[in-house]
Amino acid sequence: MKHGHIIAAFRAVLSIAVLNLEYGIFFSTVMKCHWPTLPARSAHLPAAHVLLITDPQILDRHSYPERSSVLTYLSQVFTDLNMRKSWRAILRKQPGVIFVLGDMMDNGRLAFENDEYEQYYRRYQAIFNSNSIPQFFLPGNHDVGYASPKFSHHVHSRFITHFGPLNSNVQVAGHTFLLIDAPGLAEEDNERTAASLPLTNWHPKPNGTLEFVMNFSRENNSTSIILLTHIPLARSQNADCGPQRERGTIRAGFGMDYQNTLGPDISSFLLDILHPAITVAYSGDDHDYCEYTHPALRNNELDSGTREVTVKSLSMAMGVRRPGFQLLSLAQDAPPSLRSSDKYADTLCHLPDQLGIYLIGYPCVVILSLLAIGWINSPWFRSYTSRSDRKSVLTRWLPMSTSQPHVDHIGRRSSTTSTTSSDEYEDSNSLPRPVAADRRSNDSPRTRNQRSCLGTVFQLIYRPTVWILLSGTSRHPRPRRFWHRFLRDFRDVAIFPIGMFVAVALWVSI
Known part of the structure; x- marks a missing residue:
C-alpha cells in the first residue's frame, strides 16, 4: 500500500473517531435510555411524557474568580458546547413538557447591569431552545439567592420577567405539578426558627411560599400532586441514596449562599399538608442522583411514605462525571382509586462522561496516532514497502504466460507465442466502426463546447478536492529525515480531525 493511501486511511479513521466522540456518543447514549413503562395496573392507559432537568448553571465571568480570564473563558466555551450537544440529543426523546428544577444560570442572583443580565439570559436561551415544547422553571439559590447585600435587589422581579412566577401549579395529563420557591421557603423557615416559633404560631409572609402552599392545599382537589422543589427535603443524616449515586x-448543611436540605419541620409540613394526594417529589440542587422514601406517621398508622428523587445535574462542571436527566411517564385519566405508585414511572438517564472524553479519549487517540505515524515512517516499514513496490514493478513488466497481441509497424495484429488464422484476421478487420465514434463525429460544436466547459470545471474543482481528501501528502518530494517526515505526516493527518471538531462545534451552535 502506498504511503499516501495509509495517510488517507488515518485521516478517515480519526475523523470518524472525532465525530463519534463529539456527537455520536451523545446520540447513542440518549437513545439507549427509553421512556419508562407504566406499572401493570395502569399499563392500558395512555402515557404523557415529561422531561426533568436541573442545575445547568451556565457559567459566566464570575463563576471561577480564582482562575485567569483565559481559563474562565475556555471553561464557558467547553461547558456550553457540552450542554448544546446534550440538549440536541435529549430533544430527540420528544417530551410533551419540560420542567427545569432551578439554577439555570450560575450567577443570575448577582447585581448585573440590565444589558449584561440580558446577554446572560440570551446565552441560556440559545443553549436550551426547546423548539416550542413548553418549559416551566423553578427558582434556585443561584437564580434568586438568599438574603445578602451582595445579591441584586431585583432578583425576584428579573426571575419573574424571564422565567415565570416563583410559585405556581401546572396541570399535565390529569396530574398537578406544584412548583415552589424553595429558597424563599427556606429563608422564611429560618426566620421562624430564629424567632423560636412553631409553625402553628407562625403567620406566613404575604405572597410567600408558605402562604401559597397553604392556599393551594385548601383550594386544590387533585388526586395526584407531584411536588417540585429545588432544595431537597430533610432526611436522616446518613440516609442511603441508592446505587445510582456516584x-x-x-x-x-447551610451557608450564606446555599442550604443542602429544607428544615425537618417545614419538610414534614409539606408532606402532611399535601397528603394523601402527593404522588412523588422531585428536587435538584445536590447535582448528584438520590432516591429516598420519606416515612410518615399519620393517625398512629405507619404510612408507606413519599418517594423523593433528586435529579442529576445536566452540566459537566457540577462535580459529577456522568451528568444526567430524568424521564417521567404519567398515566393519563387515571381513576382516583389507583394507588399513587401506579400512576407514574420514572428513570434516570445518563449522559456521556465529557471529562473522560477530554482527559482519556482524546489523549489515547493522539498517542495511537503518533505511534502509527512513527511506525509507517520507521526504516523497517520503509524498507518493507520499498521491496513491495519493486516486486510490483517487476511483475508489471514481466511477460505474461498468455499470448499478448500487439501491433506491428504495418498496423497488423500479431502475437509472440501464437498465430492467428487469415479468416480470423479478416473477420477482425471487417468489424464495423464503433457507434460511439460516429456519434462523437456528429456532435455539434455547441455540444463539444459544453463538454469542454464541464471538463474545465472538473479539472479546476472536483479533481483538486478529491486530491485533498484522499492524498496523503502534497506532491512535493518527501523529506528524507525521520522527524521531518513524521511532523509532515502528523500535520497532514491532524488537519481533518481538527476540522471535524470545529465543524461539530459550529453545527451544534446554530
Whole structure:
C-alpha cells in the first residue's frame, strides 16, 4: 500500500473517531435510555411524557474568580458546547413538557447591569431552545439567592420577567405539578426558627411560599400532586441514596449562599399538608442522583411514605462525571382509586462522561496516532514497502504466460507465442466502426463546447478536492529525515480531525 493511501486511511479513521466522540456518543447514549413503562395496573392507559432537568448553571465571568480570564473563558466555551450537544440529543426523546428544577444560570442572583443580565439570559436561551415544547422553571439559590447585600435587589422581579412566577401549579395529563420557591421557603423557615416559633404560631409572609402552599392545599382537589422543589427535603443524616449515586449522600448543611436540605419541620409540613394526594417529589440542587422514601406517621398508622428523587445535574462542571436527566411517564385519566405508585414511572438517564472524553479519549487517540505515524515512517516499514513496490514493478513488466497481441509497424495484429488464422484476421478487420465514434463525429460544436466547459470545471474543482481528501501528502518530494517526515505526516493527518471538531462545534451552535 502506498504511503499516501495509509495517510488517507488515518485521516478517515480519526475523523470518524472525532465525530463519534463529539456527537455520536451523545446520540447513542440518549437513545439507549427509553421512556419508562407504566406499572401493570395502569399499563392500558395512555402515557404523557415529561422531561426533568436541573442545575445547568451556565457559567459566566464570575463563576471561577480564582482562575485567569483565559481559563474562565475556555471553561464557558467547553461547558456550553457540552450542554448544546446534550440538549440536541435529549430533544430527540420528544417530551410533551419540560420542567427545569432551578439554577439555570450560575450567577443570575448577582447585581448585573440590565444589558449584561440580558446577554446572560440570551446565552441560556440559545443553549436550551426547546423548539416550542413548553418549559416551566423553578427558582434556585443561584437564580434568586438568599438574603445578602451582595445579591441584586431585583432578583425576584428579573426571575419573574424571564422565567415565570416563583410559585405556581401546572396541570399535565390529569396530574398537578406544584412548583415552589424553595429558597424563599427556606429563608422564611429560618426566620421562624430564629424567632423560636412553631409553625402553628407562625403567620406566613404575604405572597410567600408558605402562604401559597397553604392556599393551594385548601383550594386544590387533585388526586395526584407531584411536588417540585429545588432544595431537597430533610432526611436522616446518613440516609442511603441508592446505587445510582456516584458518591456520598445528602446531609444537612447551610451557608450564606446555599442550604443542602429544607428544615425537618417545614419538610414534614409539606408532606402532611399535601397528603394523601402527593404522588412523588422531585428536587435538584445536590447535582448528584438520590432516591429516598420519606416515612410518615399519620393517625398512629405507619404510612408507606413519599418517594423523593433528586435529579442529576445536566452540566459537566457540577462535580459529577456522568451528568444526567430524568424521564417521567404519567398515566393519563387515571381513576382516583389507583394507588399513587401506579400512576407514574420514572428513570434516570445518563449522559456521556465529557471529562473522560477530554482527559482519556482524546489523549489515547493522539498517542495511537503518533505511534502509527512513527511506525509507517520507521526504516523497517520503509524498507518493507520499498521491496513491495519493486516486486510490483517487476511483475508489471514481466511477460505474461498468455499470448499478448500487439501491433506491428504495418498496423497488423500479431502475437509472440501464437498465430492467428487469415479468416480470423479478416473477420477482425471487417468489424464495423464503433457507434460511439460516429456519434462523437456528429456532435455539434455547441455540444463539444459544453463538454469542454464541464471538463474545465472538473479539472479546476472536483479533481483538486478529491486530491485533498484522499492524498496523503502534497506532491512535493518527501523529506528524507525521520522527524521531518513524521511532523509532515502528523500535520497532514491532524488537519481533518481538527476540522471535524470545529465543524461539530459550529453545527451544534446554530
